[in-house]
Amino acid sequence: MRTILYLLAALATIALAYWAYNENNATREALRQVRELQRDIGTERETLSVLKAEWAYLNRPERLRELSDLNFDTLQLMPLAPEHFGNVDQVAFPELRVEEVTGPVDLSAPFDGVAAETPENADAPIGGQP
Amino acid sequence: MIRTPLRPLARIISARAAGEDPDLIEAENIRLRHEQMRNRERKRAETRLVVLGLSFAAAFLVVGVRMANLASSQPVEPPSADLSDVIQTQRADIIDRNGSILATNLVTNSLYAHPPQMIDASSAARGLAAIFPDMDARELLASFQSGRKFIWLRRKLSPEQMQAVHDIGEPGLLFGPREMRLYPNGKLAAHILGGAAYGREGVHSAEIIGVAGVEHRFDAFLRDPAERGRPLQLSLDLTVQAATRRVLAGGMSLLGAKAAAAILMDVKTGEVIAMVSLPDFDPNDRPAPLTTGDASDSPLFNHAVQGLYELGSTFKVFTAAMAMEHGVATPETMVDTRGPLKWGKHTINDFHDYGNALSLTDVIVKSSNLGSARLAIEVGTGRQQAFLDSLGLFLPLPVELAEAPNVRPLLPKRWSELSTMTISYGHGISVSPLHLAAGYASLLNGGTLVQPTLLKAQNAPEAGTRIVSVETSHALGAMLRQVVVRGTASMGEVEGYHVGGKTGTSEKQKPGGGYYDDKTIATFASVFPAHDPKYVLVVTLDEPTETSGVKPRRTAGWTAVPVAAEIIRRAAPLLGMRPEIEPATDMDYRLSKF
Numbered sequence: 001m002r003t004i005l006y007l008l009a010a011l012a013t014i015a016l017a018y019w020a021y022n023e024n025n026a027t028r029e030a031l032r033q034v035r036e037l038q039r040d041i042g043t044e045r046e047t048l049s050v051l052k053a054e055w056a057y058l059n060r061p062e063r064l065r066e067l068s069d070l071n072f073d074t075l076q077l078m079p080l081a082p083e084h085f086g087n088v089d090q091v092a093f094p095e096l097r098v099e100e101v102t103g104p105v106d107l108s109a110p111f112d113g114v115a116a117e118t119p120e121n122a123d124a125p126i127g128g129q130p
Numbered sequence: 131m132i133r134t135p136l137r138p139l140a141r142i143i144s145a146r147a148a149g150e151d152p153d154l155i156e157a158e159n160i161r162l163r164h165e166q167m168r169n170r171e172r173k174r175a176e177t178r179l180v181v182l183g184l185s186f187a188a189a190f191l192v193v194g195v196r197m198a199n200l201a202s203s204q205p206v207e208p209p210s211a212d213l214s215d216v217i218q219t220q221r222a223d224i225i226d227r228n229g230s231i232l233a234t235n236l237v238t239n240s241l242y243a244h245p246p247q248m249i250d251a252s253s254a255a256r257g258l259a260a261i262f263p264d265m266d267a268r269e270l271l272a273s274f275q276s277g278r279k280f281i282w283l284r285r286k287l288s289p290e291q292m293q294a295v296h297d298i299g300e301p302g303l304l305f306g307p308r309e310m311r312l313y314p315n316g317k318l319a320a321h322i323l324g325g326a327a328y329g330r331e332g333v334h335s336a337e338i339i340g341v342a343g344v345e346h347r348f349d350a351f352l353r354d355p356a357e358r359g360r361p362l363q364l365s366l367d368l369t370v371q372a373a374t375r376r377v378l379a380g381g382m383s384l385l386g387a388k389a390a391a392a393i394l395m396d397v398k399t400g401e402v403i404a405m406v407s408l409p410d411f412d413p414n415d416r417p418a419p420l421t422t423g424d425a426s427d428s429p430l431f432n433h434a435v436q437g438l439y440e441l442g443s444t445f446k447v448f449t450a451a452m453a454m455e456h457g458v459a460t461p462e463t464m465v466d467t468r469g470p471l472k473w474g475k476h477t478i479n480d481f482h483d484y485g486n487a488l489s490l491t492d493v494i495v496k497s498s499n500l501g502s503a504r505l506a507i508e509v510g511t512g513r514q515q516a517f518l519d520s521l522g523l524f525l526p527l528p529v530e531l532a533e534a535p536n537v538r539p540l541l542p543k544r545w546s547e548l549s550t551m552t553i554s555y556g557h558g559i560s561v562s563p564l565h566l567a568a569g570y571a572s573l574l575n576g577g578t579l580v581q582p583t584l585l586k587a588q589n590a591p592e593a594g595t596r597i598v599s600v601e602t603s604h605a606l607g608a609m610l611r612q613v614v615v616r617g618t619a620s621m622g623e624v625e626g627y628h629v630g631g632k633t634g635t636s637e638k639q640k641p642g643g644g645y646y647d648d649k650t651i652a653t654f655a656s657v658f659p660a661h662d663p664k665y666v667l668v669v670t671l672d673e674p675t676e677t678s679g680v681k682p683r684r685t686a687g688w689t690a691v692p693v694a695a696e697i698i699r700r701a702a703p704l705l706g707m708r709p710e711i712e713p714a715t716d717m718d719y720r721l722s723k724f
Contacts, residue, residue: 046237056231056314061372079373079700082626082709 136160220309221338222352223361224323224345226368227403227586233323233345233413235338236312239292239305241284242333245274248302257298258283261291274302285328285336286310306333311345313413319371321407321432322364322584324532325416341416342430344584346532363586365401370394373700374404378669381693382408385674389426391434391563392694393668394701397571397657399591400580402529403665404701405564407433435529436537438560439670442634442686443618444570444655445556447606449502449509450494451573452517454602458508461491461605465501473548478503494609494632495617499555506554507547514550520597521569522579523561529582537562556634563653567668570655574610574663577603604661611660622656622691624698626709631656631667631694633686638673649673652686654694658702665705669694 068077078084136159142152224233248254255270262284273281286308287295295303311326324343328336338353340346348362374392382390394404411417411429420428426437453459464487471478484498493501506514518524526535540560542549552558568582572594579594598606610630614622618633634653637645653670657663674689675682683689702709 049234050236052231053234053236053312053314056234057312059230060315061318061369062316065372065376080703081699082624082703084703085708 134159134163136163220335220353221311221326222357222359224352225361225363226366226371227363227401228367229363230368231314232319232364232366232368233311233313233326235309238289238308238310239287240282240308240336241287241292241295242304242306243274243281243283244279244302244304245277245281246279246302248274248300250300251275251302254298254300254303257300258295258303261294282331304333306335308336309338311338311414315368315372316414317410317412318368318375319366319405320410320413321430321434322366322405322531323413325413327416340532342532343413344530344532347530364584365396365399365403365586366405366584367403367704370701370704371404371406373704374697375406375408375410377697377700378406378693379408381689381696382671382674385671385676385689385693387671387674387689389431389433389437389672390693391432391437391668391670392697393434393564393567393666394697395567395571395582395666395668397575397580397663397666399587400568400571400582401587402564402582402584403705405434405584407431407435407437432531432533433670433672434563435527435531436533436562437670437672438537438540438562439651439653439672440557440560440636440639441563441566441653441655441670442556442636442651443497443499444566444632444634444653445553445559446494446497446502447573447610447632447655448518448521448523448569449506449514449554450490450609451598451602451606452509452514453490453505454605455517455598456509456513459490459505461489461609463490464488465490465493465498466504467493467498467501469500471500471503471551473551476548478551491609491612495612497555497618497633502554503551506550511545511547511550514553515545518553518559520579520595521572522581523559523565523569527562527564527568527582529564530584539565557636563668563670566653566655567666570657570668571666572597573606574603574657574666576600607657607660607663610657614656614660618685618687619654619656619691621687622654622695622698624658624695624702627698627702627707628659628661628710629656629695629698630658630660630663631691633691635685635687648682648684650684652684652690654686654690656694656698658698659707659710664707665702667694667697667701669697 068075136156137152138155138159141155145152145155221235223231223235226232243254245251251274252267252271255267255274258270259265259267265283283303284291287305292305295305313320313323313325322343324345325341326338326345327341329339330337340349340352344362344364345352351357352362374394378390378392381387390406390408392404392406393402395402409429417429419425419430425431426433431437450459454461459465466486467480467484467488468486469479469483478499480498480500482496484492484496484501488496488498488501490501490505492498493505509517524539524541526537526539528534539562542553542558549558564582568580571582572579576593577598577600578596580591581594607630610632611628612630613619613632614629619631622629622631632655634651634655636651636653637647638649638651639645651670651672652674653668655666655668657666669690671686671690671693675684676688677683
């Protein structure tokens, strides 16, 4: 009886040792991955900051003005001036089409939207305050 | 083990035979046996004690060794403790009010040499000279062979240069990582940003320290690791700043001015939306300060903040505000404008003769020196000083620039009655254009003090101490509007924005004393829209000349005003202001009576 107990204890120790070893290995592996990922993140951040700096450099107002001057033929961009503000009633809204009701209307039929929400109207630009 | 019997038969028999008590033998044996048992027990106990002692010793040893280990090893952060964002750069970015980058960091490399590790010093020197035009192969070779162990060659390298140096293939040429401060917008906002330079330098890193402007003022904040790279947000608007700079530079070159400054400020919060001083510099390559001559000739000099000028007639608005606030006059009060006014050997006169009297509004509109001098005398020297002081015109501005605390306005040493008169129209006192802008903002925002700031306001502005009443503030706005509608600043009209403002032209002082005839400081301090002020714009030109007419014209009305008008035309739409029709106050009164 006692021998069996000793044997079982020894087996349990071996099993636990094996499990602990495995866990230890897995942890090390995970930590290594974390380090690698952090290094990658660091590199990516560095790249990001370089790209941001580059973006800011390429978007500097001076360069944009020169570009818009160079491409005036196609873009025709002018500096923003007070005259460029408009009113809502100056915006050409698409015509509102309402179909004429001729026959009887079946109110129990499934409702499929109003005329103002036909696809071409829904896509129309919505004028407003610029 | 053989147990000794307690009563060994042989000894008992012989004892009996000798007539002795056999029990004694038994007792003796029992005693011996007990002695043996006791010895055994003691031995076991001793062993246990030794084992226990050894285990304690081992435990203490382990603890001791671990302690020694911890004490002598380098502290290392647990690898998985901080997975959230890691501090990336050693210096935070600076952004404008909309989040555009004004200053950021770029990772680059520095180049240094270890001559002892060099294989072919002469070819390395030739290779470097071919890459960097400013290096000389012979000088390099001489320094490589001078026996030095370490030589800095370059602080910053572009990636292309780094590759080229790499291609030389010399093991004695080494790279060290470096961060460099980058100002992507170049000269734009140069005076505000200031610039940065390297502090302590090592092979693996170098400290970046701000040397001027907000970079210097907020150096501690920008470098604080606890802020985790939180950017510094300024009140500037990049687009407005660019438009302002472009218009001002154009005006400056058209009018042949030596220098120019423009400040656009929010009247409610004191936020500086745009501040330009020309000539300017590139903060990426900050020039060295002048060692000889006048500091104001250097492009590093910020004319908007550091330049102290007699700003001339723009001060008449302060006189008018003071007179109205102390109940000396209303906008309609007639003021004596007969000249000349004599005080001792000095004579005060007007540009034109404006007759016997003008209303206070017309004193401002026509810019009468005599009128404002007489008003100032009536208000009194003490109250004038107190009023100008309450506007912050006597002290350095609290604006967040490294240079600002040293800029103390120049006041007369003895504030005589003559000083009171001349200061009423802006002579005899020198302040910076930013002082003027802050003063105008305080008077026109409804009458409460604002302090100029370069930081974006985080929450709704709190009203400062009251300087003038709301009525006075409105009356001043109306007067300034009249200056543009029918006065000296008629070129300042921008349709839809109801510009109001006051011109100021003052002759420059000669270094020895006295004034130049042909050198002026032309200033236009404006506000828009005048009936509900939102922004104050101050434009100052140093030595402008307008040459379209027969005679060269140097007054602000011909120089600073058109420039300011163009800035407003460009900047106001960018600030999201719609042009609007001025509310006609008389008209709707009549209509309601109809």
